[in-house]
Amino acid sequence: xxxxxxxxxxxxxxxxxxxxxxxxxxxxxxxxxxxxxxxxxxxxxxxxxxxxxxxxxxxxxxxxxxxxxxxxxxxxxxxxxxxxxxxxxxxxxxxxxxxxxxxxxxxxxxxxxxxxxxxxxxxxxxxxxxxxxxxxxxxxxxxxxxxxxxxxxxxxxxxxxxxxxxxxxxxxxxxxxxxxxxxxxxxxxxxxxxxxxxxxxxxxxxxxxxxxxxxxxxxxxxxxxxxxxxxxxxxxxxxxxxxxxxxxxxxxxxxxxxxxxxxxxxxxxxxxxxxxxxxxxxxxxxxxxxxxxxxxxxxxxxxxxxxxxxxxxxxxxxxxxxxxxxxxxxxxxxxxxxxxxxxxxxxxxxxxxxxxxxxxxxxxxxxxxxxxxxxxxxxxxxxxxxxxxxxxxxxxxxxxxxxxxxxxxxxxxxxxxxxxxxxxxxxxxxxxxxxxxxxxxxxxxxxxxxxxxxxxxxxxxxxxxxxxxxxxxxxxxxxxx
Amino acid sequence: xxxxxxxxxxxxxxxxxxxxxxxxxxxxxxxxxxxxxxxxxxxxxxxxxxxxxxxxxxxxxxxxxxxxxxxxxxxxxxxxxxxxxxxxxxxxxxxxxxxxxxxxxxxxxxxxxxxxxxxxxxxxxxxxxxxxxxxxxxxxxxxxxxxxxxxxxxxxxxxxxxxxxxxxxxxxxxxxxxxxxxxxxxxxxxxxxxxxxxxxxxxxxxxxxxxxxxx
Numbered sequence: 161x162x163x164x165x166x167x168x169x170x171x172x173x174x175x176x177x178x179x180x181x182x183x184x185x186x187x188x189x190x191x192x193x194x195x196x197x198x199x200x201x202x203x204x205x206x207x208x209x210x211x212x213x214x215x216x217x218x219x220x221x222x223x224x225x226x227x228x229x230x231x232x233x234x235x236x237x238x239x240x241x242x243x244x245x246x247x248x249x250x251x252x253x254x255x256x257x258x259x260x261x262x263x264x265x266x267x268x269x270x271x272x273x274x275x276x277x278x279x280x281x282x283x284x285x286x287x288x289x290x291x292x293x294x295x296x297x298x299x300x301x302x303x304x305x306x307x308x309x310x311x312x313x314x315x316x317x318x319x320x321x322x323x324x325x326x327x328x329x330x331x332x333x334x335x336x337x338x339x340x341x342x343x344x345x346x347x348x349x350x351x352x353x354x355x356x357x358x359x360x361x362x363x364x365x366x367x368x369x370x371x372x373x374x375x376x377x378x379x380x381x382x383x384x385x386x387x388x389x390x391x392x393x394x395x396x397x398x399x400x401x402x403x404x405x406x407x408x409x410x411x412x413x414x415x416x417x418x419x420x421x422x423x424x425x426x427x428x429x430x431x432x433x434x435x436x437x438x439x440x441x442x443x444x445x446x447x448x449x450x451x452x453x454x455x456x457x458x459x460x461x462x463x464x465x466x467x468x469x470x471x472x473x474x475x476x477x478x479x480x481x482x483x484x485x486x487x488x489x490x491x492x493x494x495x496x497x498x499x500x501x502x503x504x505x506x507x508x509x510x511x512x513x514x515x516x517x518x519x520x521x522x523x524x525x526x527x528x529x530x531x532x533x534x535x536x537x538x539x540x541x542x543x544x545x546x547x548x549x550x551x552x553x554x555x556x557x558x559x560x561x562x563x564x565x566x567x568x569x570x571x572x573x574x575x576x577x578x579x580x581x582x583x584x585x586x587x588x589x590x591x592x593x594x595x596x597x598x599x600x601x602x603x604x605x606x607x608x609x610x611x612x613x614x615x616x617x618x619x620x621x622x623x624x625x626x627x628x629x630x631x632x633x634x635x636x637x638x639x640x641x
Numbered sequence: 642x643x644x645x646x647x648x649x650x651x652x653x654x655x656x657x658x659x660x661x662x663x664x665x666x667x668x669x670x671x672x673x674x675x676x677x678x679x680x681x682x683x684x685x686x687x688x689x690x691x692x693x694x695x696x697x698x699x700x701x702x703x704x705x706x707x708x709x710x711x712x713x714x715x716x717x718x719x720x721x722x723x724x725x726x727x728x729x730x731x732x733x734x735x736x737x738x739x740x741x742x743x744x745x746x747x748x749x750x751x752x753x754x755x756x757x758x759x760x761x762x763x764x765x766x767x768x769x770x771x772x773x774x775x776x777x778x779x780x781x782x783x784x785x786x787x788x789x790x791x792x793x794x795x796x797x798x799x800x801x802x803x804x805x806x807x808x809x810x811x812x813x814x815x816x817x818x819x820x821x822x823x824x825x826x827x828x829x830x831x832x833x834x835x836x837x838x839x840x841x842x843x844x845x846x847x848x849x850x851x852x853x854x855x856x
Contacts, residue, residue: 181833186813186815190836201671205676221853252672267856287854300732316756330830365752421850421854485657605664
């Protein structure tokens with residue numbers, strides 16, 4: 161389809177070509193969608209659109225639904241199911257998803273189903289998302305699924321309706337960017353620190369118009385959970401899609417998942433997936449390189465994910481910035497965050513800590529946080545430490561390993577799977593002026609609550625901050641242990 | 642979808658870079674299951690001095706007098722001047738719905754985030770990319786002249802300034818066609834239903850594990 165067979169292709173080129181239904185003369189293309197994930201916030205208007213036009217979903221077996229944004233994390237409220245949701249507007253939204261899935265014959269993991277969880281956690285975990293797929297969801301963090309070697313990106317509600325009605329998206333091909341991180345990550349430095357360092361380097365618009373492939377030995381050495389954390393935040397660098405090539409780590413992860421192919425079908429799939437990597441010498445429109453050894457644990461200080469520095473650094477000064485727009489941005493961020501230029505990051509005191517979100521709520525994240533919390537207590541000055549597992553399966557696994565007890569003994573709260581304080585659509589939110597060490601993905605103004613101040617960090621850094629009451633270099637705590 | 646052909650309107654400023662969709666429409670308003678009614682909550686945290694909640698009477702809330710869109714001179718504005726990377730962050734289509742609900746028909750900026758940019762076209766809202774220096778100049782002229790109006794002509798792909806000067810912009814042929822004619826792109830895609838079915842049959846053969854696994 162327009163590409164000579166001998167041309168060297170990137171992973172993105174291959175995924176694009178595999179799903180190309182039709183190229184049109186006007187430069188757009190119809191791209192086939194294999195998996196459509198939906199949640200309660202961005203789907204009701206799409207279902208309504210289908211109803212008004214008298215349309216039906218093209219392929220219901222391609223759709224998987226779960227409520228995550230609005231569901232309560234609080235154990236008692238959650239126990240009441242949909243009817244138990246105190247906030248009436250949230251209750252209606254969760255109920256509406258339920259009714260829509262029933263009406264249109266779509267598989268839904270309901271509020272307290274063992275399969276429920278944050279949509280970007282349950283996709284890979286159930287095998288609903290697989291290598292080589294195109295995956296969409298009305299949620300920008302859909303880029304997460306690219307970690308499996310899939311082409312995955314967020315869409316708006318009109319496109320949710322479009323995909324349901326046609327199984328396709330109208331797309332223009334993006335450009336190719338390679339972000340290569342070579343070398344060995346130091347102890348205490350995690351996938352979250354890697355992706356924050358990448359965003360700090362290229363900026364929140366650095367990846368606009370690109371599909372980013374993350375490569376290099378440091379990325380290859382990450383677990384699937386770590387790769388998901390990196391791809392999850394591709395959108396924070398402006399790229400709709402992030403991805404990692406398929407390798408043995410991928411196959412090992414996917415094998416045996418409930419919806420993954422089995423037996424002969426597995427062999428067939430593996431043979432097909434083995435080509436899901438960029439060819440040697442394939443052309444990238446942009447290449448960004450980082451050295452793993454130079455990456456330290458990161459802490460965001462401002463109101464954009466690009467406003468991030470190593471934990472050992474100082475809060476930047478607008479005086480050091482020449483660009484007028486950026487200077488104004490730093491000044492505004494310092495004011496909103498209540499910080500002084502030149503202040504030590506380790507002097508920032510925390511009011512709350514949040515460990516969770518589609519970025520960092522998988523079992524490996526909880527293990528990392530628990531390793532720091534074990535045998536320690538949260539600082540008295542910290543009002544609340546929320547630990548919110550990403551799915552019912554993660555929760556069950558963590559409880560099996562006794563992680564819930566470690567957290568509770570440390571004075572942390574063990575909650576029910578939901579998006580929770582990442583975006584504060586349920587009851588979990590920051591008060592005005594409160595500082596939060598958060599393992600989520602966005603530190604925008606008001607994101608975690610009206611007037612709240614978010615600092616993005618890794619799970620182990622968040623746990624360390626909860627113990628100390630202010631940011632600390634988690635490596636010092638790990639050495640002391 | 643409502644068509645967009647030619648529009649004349651007062652320009653208003655959103656004078657900061659990296660305006661994210663959380664700032665355009667905060668999350669508490671995303672609990673609605675409707676497509677409309679978001680206008681009063683556009684830039685809610687900047688427009689008002691208190692925390693907004695869905696369902697309240699927004700006309701009774703304290704207004705932030707320092708926020709430009711609250712100034713009398715920008716009332717009824719329908720062309721938004723913005724800075725780099727406008728609309729970054731979440732994919733919420735509630736962002737264009739809120740801009741539209743407030744009365745904006747076009748947004749001019751040096752760059753936009755991808756998902757937001759795409760969402761605008763689905764809602765009859767035209768995002769226009771102009772060079773940073775040109776946008777700077779438009780900001781300067783707008784601040785200097787109360788009632789500064791711009792004409793946006795999609796057919797000709799130009800923004801026309803009050804002095805008659807024209808600024809050309811690029812737009813994808815397909816998106817232009819849909820906007821000019823107010824076309825529903827689902828209907829257009831379904832014209833290719835045979836191609837989709839043919840592709841699907843081939844894919845089912847090559848990658849059968851992708852079908853019927855979830856039931």
